[in-house]
Amino acid sequence: MAAKRSGARGKRSERISESLQPTQEPRSEPPLSLERIVATAVELLDAQGVDGLTMRRLAERLGSSPMSLYWHVDNKEEVFDLALDSVLEYPGPPQIAESRDWRGAVVHMLEDWRASMLRHPWSASLLPRRALGPNILSRLELLSKTLSKAGVADADLNVAIWSLWNYVMGATITRGSVDLSDDDRVAAQQRLTRLSERYPTIERSRLLLDNDWDGTFRKGLDFLLDGLARDNEHSSIPGR
Amino acid sequence: MAAKRSGARGKRSERISESLQPTQEPRSEPPLSLERIVATAVELLDAQGVDGLTMRRLAERLGSSPMSLYWHVDNKEEVFDLALDSVLEYPGPPQIAESRDWRGAVVHMLEDWRASMLRHPWSASLLPRRALGPNILSRLELLSKTLSKAGVADADLNVAIWSLWNYVMGATITRGSVDLSDDDRVAAQQRLTRLSERYPTIERSRLLLDNDWDGTFRKGLDFLLDGLARDNEHSSIPGR
DNA sequence: ACCTGAACACCGTTCAAGT
DNA sequence: ACCTGAACACCGTTCAAGT
Numbered sequence: 001m002a003a004k005r006s007g008a009r010g011k012r013s014e015r016i017s018e019s020l021q022p023t024q025e026p027r028s029e030p031p032l033s034l035e036r037i038v039a040t041a042v043e044l045l046d047a048q049g050v051d052g053l054t055m056r057r058l059a060e061r062l063g064s065s066p067m068s069l070y071w072h073v074d075n076k077e078e079v080f081d082l083a084l085d086s087v088l089e090y091p092g093p094p095q096i097a098e099s100r101d102w103r104g105a106v107v108h109m110l111e112d113w114r115a116s117m118l119r120h121p122w123s124a125s126l127l128p129r130r131a132l133g134p135n136i137l138s139r140l141e142l143l144s145k146t147l148s149k150a151g152v153a154d155a156d157l158n159v160a161i162w163s164l165w166n167y168v169m170g171a172t173i174t175r176g177s178v179d180l181s182d183d184d185r186v187a188a189q190q191r192l193t194r195l196s197e198r199y200p201t202i203e204r205s206r207l208l209l210d211n212d213w214d215g216t217f218r219k220g221l222d223f224l225l226d227g228l229a230r231d232n233e234h235s236s237i238p239g240r
Numbered sequence: 241m242a243a244k245r246s247g248a249r250g251k252r253s254e255r256i257s258e259s260l261q262p263t264q265e266p267r268s269e270p271p272l273s274l275e276r277i278v279a280t281a282v283e284l285l286d287a288q289g290v291d292g293l294t295m296r297r298l299a300e301r302l303g304s305s306p307m308s309l310y311w312h313v314d315n316k317e318e319v320f321d322l323a324l325d326s327v328l329e330y331p332g333p334p335q336i337a338e339s340r341d342w343r344g345a346v347v348h349m350l351e352d353w354r355a356s357m358l359r360h361p362w363s364a365s366l367l368p369r370r371a372l373g374p375n376i377l378s379r380l381e382l383l384s385k386t387l388s389k390a391g392v393a394d395a396d397l398n399v400a401i402w403s404l405w406n407y408v409m410g411a412t413i414t415r416g417s418v419d420l421s422d423d424d425r426v427a428a429q430q431r432l433t434r435l436s437e438r439y440p441t442i443e444r445s446r447l448l449l450d451n452d453w454d455g456t457f458r459k460g461l462d463f464l465l466d467g468l469a470r471d472n473e474h475s476s477i478p479g480r
Numbered sequence: 481a482c483c484t485g486a487a488c489a490c491c492g493t494t495c496a497a498g499t
Numbered sequence: 500a501c502c503t504g505a506a507c508a509c510c511g512t513t514c515a516a517g518t
């Protein structure tokens with residue numbers, strides 16, 4: 001159902017030779033399949049971004065006619081859905097150690113979540129518009145289970161899950177939209193400096209230049225988990 | 241620079257009469273201007289969503305040729321940028337009471353932020369791909385100033401701001417993507433129930449049916465603020 | 481200074497047809 | 500069961516031209 005990670009293999013050099021001799025090498029492509037379509041869509045998205053994914057370009061990359069895709073897939077929307085979910089496959093659920101360190105486990109899960117999306121920057125901008133696929137649901141399930149075992153009361157569970165989810169999504173999306181190239185960022189900060197009467201505080205704190213995203217993510221997550229843990233102490237089983 | 245809130249006025253009936261007598265009533269349109277373009281773009285986005293905004297349709301609504309727009313605007317991207325920022329205008333900065341209740345002030349700002357975006361659902365899905373406009377920067381500035389006055393040390397300021405921003409963005413975007421129509425949500429939960437061996441925990445907590453988004457947003461925000469306040473107690477001035 | 485029509489190089493998708 | 504080409508109704512944007 002979900003595409004495996006075959007997408008990354010030798011993309012760079014392939015693209016060069018492609019652009020030099022555009023429509024050559026029919027090299028007996030393997031037959032079309034949903035897996036190949038999704039994997040190639042991810043490749044294309046990685047290379048060209050959201051606007052770069054075109055049914056026609058996708059077909060070309062697959063060595064088939066654009067119309068062939070429509071036998072395997074209802075429409076372009078479905079390609080987006082499948083590509084997004086395929087990128088969010090989670091390798092880790094049936095872990096060995098049911099470590100009693102729930103907080104460490106949660107942090108690990110969420111950092112992996114974020115890392116998966118950052119590996120494919122288009123995924124963050126796509127997610128707001130797409131449905132929740134099976135891999136996303138699996139991650140939510142695992143997160144739920146971990147929190148539940150940690151003693152979070154059922155009544156608080158959904159709030160906890162959505163809070164963490166919101167934070168991860170927001171952090172990932174923000175990084176994609178704020179983390180411009182170095183040049184852009186410097187230009188943005190300079191523009192801010194020019195307008196420093198209007199934005200004195202964020203100019204002074206160099207908000208747009210602060211690019212320790214990983215550290216910031218981790219610290220903010222700790223704040224949130226502090227709040228969660230504290231609430232948990234008050235209202236239910238105090239630990240294990 | 242930013243469009244005022246003229247967008248909402250009588251849109252519904254306007255659309256009906258439009259679709260009945262498509263290309264009539266030249267009614268001496270006012271001349272094109274950036275303001276009118278942006279306001280009409282917001283109208284169109286509200287009515288038809290992100291994919292509904294087309295340079296050609298926008299021009300039609302404005303009673304002009306598609307090409308006229310390009311005198312006022314570089315390209316479609318710029319229309320998106322301007323429409324997004326115009327929707328995030330913040331009315332409240334020079335408040336009367338410099339209330340010493342920093343936490344209440346922060347909550348109010350963030351709830352308004354979220355509400356502004358929810359009023360225009362396309363804004364959440366647009367933001368990940370767009371630059372930060374002046375109105376967004378104003379909101380960040382005000383948030384910074386409030387936290388700074390509340391005693392957050394300069395070194396912690398950026399982490400605090402990004403944490404809150406991330407949370408608001410994530411919550412807003414999530415609501416847009418998860419909060420389907422009632423029918424869809426029930427269908428999703430049923431699908432989950434059918435697969436309850438695979439997702440037992442989130443099926444049991446009815447994660448996808450829990451639609452008290454406002455309450456959940458507020459509670460999660462409180463967790464985050466608890467964490468921030470606690471950290472603040474430890475590291476710097478303890479209050480005021 | 482402001483607006484326009486014709487034209488170009490693209491899109492997603494339907495349909496009727498091929499094997 | 501799987502794939503295809505021609506065609507339709509759109510796109511954003513360039514360009515040369517109008518007032």
